[in-house]
Amino acid sequence: MDTSTVDAEEKPKAAGRDRILNVSTDLFLEKGFAATSMSAIAKASDMTKASLYYHFAGKEDLFIACVTHGYATALTALENLVADGALSCDRKLRAAFDILYETTICSQVGRMSPLIAEVSRAFPKVARSFHSEYVGPQQALLWQIVEDGVAEGTFMAVDQKQFFHLAFGPIVTLSLSREMFATFEDLDSHFPVDRLRDGHVDVLLDILEPQGAKGS
Amino acid sequence: MDTSTVDAEEKPKAAGRDRILNVSTDLFLEKGFAATSMSAIAKASDMTKASLYYHFAGKEDLFIACVTHGYATALTALENLVADGALSCDRKLRAAFDILYETTICSQVGRMSPLIAEVSRAFPKVARSFHSEYVGPQQALLWQIVEDGVAEGTFMAVDQKQFFHLAFGPIVTLSLSREMFATFEDLDSHFPVDRLRDGHVDVLLDILEPQGAKGS
DNA sequence: GGCAATCTACCAACCGTTCGGTAGGTAGGC
């Protein structure tokens, strides 16, 4: 009985529009916006160029749909974590960075920063939506954890912009570096994600720790 | 007579090849590699497209020249600082970050990370040269300051990769963010460079400080 | 004269986009 509720979720082959979205997002991420042609997207989607224009008004429209698509799913993990009342604040912060590293380095949306930088001057609305619908909410969720910690005395109050600078900066740069040097054969030894993340969180927790006992 | 020694340094209009390099670097930075056409570069350089092909073998060759051009000048400031024996280690580190922020956010070379990410899969050699001739030396110079401090007891020994992660991450991301959200009218209030930099260095110095006295 | 630097004029290939058309499904009147 209960198994019947699952089957509708994952389809073996996505219908037209979604297939285009997934395929073109991959191509955009791999080649950039300008270097990805509508012909290439059509070919990779097993469709004709003309069919793309049935689903999307144009290349720009398709790109915006790619960026927008996945905002929600990329944010839900963090939302669930923040809503979790059973975790202590420092554990919650550590878990938040597990999610942030994972999302920013692995997910399609997270890896899109360089892409958005590429097109931001041509279509500023892409950058605006990326900021208001993804970056902003992500920052707000992280900040919620910090503020909860401050309220219960676990954390010390810190400057918000400076904290974001130190919290998100290394993650985004790590993601960018891994894209940039993706052709290096020893990528994981060059950029050992887990070790960098753990050291990073240690420092942030140290910053947030109220003055007093600091030992080994 | 004596005035003749000065005129060779700064020309009001750079000669052909250099003019192309400067102009095309600006265009690449503004529009990206693929979206910048040879025709546009020619027009902006007050030349014909054919003349570009006299100086450079092709678009890719020109781009590589753009990336390579300026490595040296972007690094000299940091080199001079490290060689300076009169400064204390913590002052030197602070000065190094003044230079790093300035270079990464303002100079042509420093702002090129997103560009290189865009083309890295198509021409991996660009990424390799960027890493070996710019990123690597920059890291080595910063690390020299840290090691000197450790040798004289001012700094505590830290993990190198983790330190680079925290040192360069926020700077690169800040540069990327300012490119990405360049159309925001309140850019400097969104990203107050000086304040973010000072807070950043404070934290790094705190990490490097030997265990013991930590007060306001 | 010779050579470096720049020009004019042009090409084939590809770009994003549009057009006209079609296969298949379905809703509704009669």
Added chain:
DNA sequence: GCCTACCTACCGAACGGTTGGTAGATTGCC
């Protein structure tokens, strides 16, 4: 049951424009 009308999803072919790149003539300095 059947016809008309409309729908979504797709296709082949073509459009005007731009691309990176080339051949060959021309300029101006040593």
